[in-house]
Amino acid sequence: MSDRPHPLLELTRARVLEFLREPEAVFWVFVFPVLLALALGIAFRSRPAEVARAAVVSGSEAARETAERLGRAPDVEVRLLDLPEAEEALRKGRVDVVLEVSGASPPAALVTYRFDPTRPEGRAARLAVDDALQRAGGRADAVPTADRPETERGSRYIDFLIPGLVGLNLMGSGMWGIGFSVVVARTRKLLKRFAATPMRRSHYLLSFALSRLVFLALEVAAVVGFGWLAFGVAVRGSILDLSLVSLLGAAAFAGLGLLVAARPRTIEAVSGWMNFVMLPMWLLSGTFFSYERFPETLRPAIRALPLTALNDALRAVVNDGAALSDRWPEGLVLAVWTAASFALALRIFRWK
Amino acid sequence: MEEAPPLAVRCAGLVKRFEDVVAVAGLDLEVRSGECFGLLGPNGAGKTTTVEILEGLSAPDEGDVEVLGARWGRGADRALRARLGVQLQETLLAEKLTVRETVRLFRSFYARGRDADGVIGMVGLDEKRGARVGKLSGGQKQRLALACALVGDPELLFLDEPTTGLDPQARLKVWEIVAEFRSRGGTVLLTTHAMEEAERLCDRVAVMDHGRRIALGTPADLVASLGADQIVEIEADGELDGASLGRLPGVRSVSPRPRGFMLAVGDIGSGLPALLAEVGARGARLESLRTHQATLEDVFVHLTGRELRDV
Numbered sequence A: 001m002s003d004r005p006h007p008l009l010e011l012t013r014a015r016v017l018e019f020l021r022e023p024e025a026v027f028w029v030f031v032f033p034v035l036l037a038l039a040l041g042i043a044f045r046s047r048p049a050e051v052a053r054a055a056v057v058s059g060s061e062a063a064r065e066t067a068e069r070l071g072r073a074p075d076v077e078v079r080l081l082d083l084p085e086a087e088e089a090l091r092k093g094r095v096d097v098v099l100e101v102s103g104a105s106p107p108a109a110l111v112t113y114r115f116d117p118t119r120p121e122g123r124a125a126r127l128a129v130d131d132a133l134q135r136a137g138g139r140a141d142a143v144p145t146a147d148r149p150e151t152e153r154g155s156r157y158i159d160f161l162i163p164g165l166v167g168l169n170l171m172g173s174g175m176w177g178i179g180f181s182v183v184v185a186r187t188r189k190l191l192k193r194f195a196a197t198p199m200r201r202s203h204y205l206l207s208f209a210l211s212r213l214v215f216l217a218l219e220v221a222a223v224v225g226f227g228w229l230a231f232g233v234a235v236r237g238s239i240l241d242l243s244l245v246s247l248l249g250a251a252a253f254a255g256l257g258l259l260v261a262a263r264p265r266t267i268e269a270v271s272g273w274m275n276f277v278m279l280p281m282w283l284l285s286g287t288f289f290s291y292e293r294f295p296e297t298l299r300p301a302i303r304a305l306p307l308t309a310l311n312d313a314l315r316a317v318v319n320d321g322a323a324l325s326d327r328w329p330e331g332l333v334l335a336v337w338t339a340a341s342f343a344l345a346l347r348i349f350r351w352k
Numbered sequence B: 001m002e003e004a005p006p007l008a009v010r011c012a013g014l015v016k017r018f019e020d021v022v023a024v025a026g027l028d029l030e031v032r033s034g035e036c037f038g039l040l041g042p043n044g045a046g047k048t049t050t051v052e053i054l055e056g057l058s059a060p061d062e063g064d065v066e067v068l069g070a071r072w073g074r075g076a077d078r079a080l081r082a083r084l085g086v087q088l089q090e091t092l093l094a095e096k097l098t099v100r101e102t103v104r105l106f107r108s109f110y111a112r113g114r115d116a117d118g119v120i121g122m123v124g125l126d127e128k129r130g131a132r133v134g135k136l137s138g139g140q141k142q143r144l145a146l147a148c149a150l151v152g153d154p155e156l157l158f159l160d161e162p163t164t165g166l167d168p169q170a171r172l173k174v175w176e177i178v179a180e181f182r183s184r185g186g187t188v189l190l191t192t193h194a195m196e197e198a199e200r201l202c203d204r205v206a207v208m209d210h211g212r213r214i215a216l217g218t219p220a221d222l223v224a225s226l227g228a229d230q231i232v233e234i235e236a237d238g239e240l241d242g243a244s245l246g247r248l249p250g251v252r253s254v255s256p257r258p259r260g261f262m263l264a265v266g267d268i269g270s271g272l273p274a275l276l277a278e279v280g281a282r283g284a285r286l287e288s289l290r291t292h293q294a295t296l297e298d299v300f301v302h303l304t305g306r307e308l309r310d311v
């Protein structure tokens, strides 16, 4: 009798149905990343123009006059505060720089800048305030310069963020989705029951990867579509390349999820392993900030991580309009992770 | 010379150890093709361990296993599994799938098999076809597990406590299903705690305790081996002596019970008056006296001094 459904298709169908009937899973896969993109997009939205917030310590004619001069500069926002108030404002981040003025009126006064040099805002404010004071005091530029602001789409933080969120989401939903289902089935002795049938064991593992593909399009579309509608993040490359990259990434994380879930007998154990595997990638793989910030010597290792390869390839396609064929090293990294993790998972998988 | 019927299961010298327990301690079993064989024994006797070894789910530490003429781990395991139907003692099927989806899934693993809807009807779950597994009662889940075991149209069916926890009607249903399966020439190996079930269903039974076989035969033979029609359980306030009870006329054997004795009595007509006379002669006060037809349960108590359900 050959009219029976193919076991791989039946297994995949069962996976898909189980997922859809789990409302929490649907939330984490589709709604959560969109909320995350929204929150981060708002927090890091490009501000109209960065203003230096300065406080001048009041108490002398020189201080009042300095504040007045600064107030005329367009990119400085200044107020007069007494010393304790000014110090508190600096500590709480309400101002970026505090000016203590001593001696006669400007330009004869001595100005001391107090700021936190480890905060970029502090350094920027000091430069802006200093520049404004020096110009007001009559300094002329030695080299003529001109500014051309780059607030173009494609180079904002949200443009950087959206492909990273797609990658992160593919990792999270792949690993958690698969890891939990496998371990739950193991604790319920369902794996043992399957092992007692003539089911091909590779079919069981493959069905997880296939079921992930069913949701892949929706999952990627949710985040990318949201980025486009809410923040105007455009996909510059082709949708086909975006799909292929996502597919490779989903396959790699399906394999990794199966590998992590191959042996643990309890949900607690598998959760621990999941976090152990994913945490380094959360930090290192350049989802929220570029991994170029890590030392040069670490970068080859970071690039070998599947999430790094996926994020890089996604950014190349979404932000730079690259084709997958240009990014074959990342594609190769993902393919190797996929093949190696599936093969190893199948070997060490615990059915009882 | 009459040809011996072919064997569906043969195992010899089976041993399985877990860290500090010997779960199976040198077990020999033979299940003939077409028979229903029962494995009885108290909790922890090693029944499940034995059955899972026969099912190819775990490997024995020692011993030799042959199932339907094949051995596990010789590269033909999948072909062998296709001929077996398995119900594990405890499997929780996927809760989010419906009855029908579950049986279809199991059906898809077998190249040849029965129609999924037909099997669902057979185990009496027609009305629950579209219900989620998580919403089924315990007994319904057990019948679903049976459906999954039958859907591959097996030659040999392993049932590990198929009726534990079922109501009388559901139990009857399972017995019918097993009978129907056998009428098609199938072989059954089942474990049970229910003596009634073993007596109704099994052609032969083996009684296990501490991983060993302590009795083997047809239920009728085992009961007959007690040499008793009736079992008398007696509890008395006062000194009764087992040895002198054993010498009473008609009494075949005596086993001590927590608060008295259990006597296997061949002829109740002469045995009972003698017993009452003995109680009176010893000045003991009779607290309770019960008699019943000898059953497999009594065989077990006689062999081990324990109830089948004891740990």
Ligand SMILES: Nc1ncnc2c1ncn2[C@@H]1O[C@H](COP(=O)(O)OP(=O)(O)OP(=O)(O)O)[C@@H](O)[C@H]1O
Pocket (backbone or CB within 6 Å): B018, B019, B021, B022, B023, B041, B042, B043, B044, B045, B046, B047, B048, B049, B050, B089
């Ligand atoms: N995985 C295991 N690890 C350690 N010990 C085990 C394991 N499985 C079974 N045992 C032990 O082996 C012995 C036999 O267990 P088994 O499950 O075969 O008994 P059983 O006859 O099926 O009992 P029941 O009637 O309660 O189902 C028990 O002492 C049990 O504690």
Ligand SMILES: [Mg+2]
Pocket (backbone or CB within 6 Å): B047, B048, B049, B089, B160
């Ligand atoms: Mg058992």
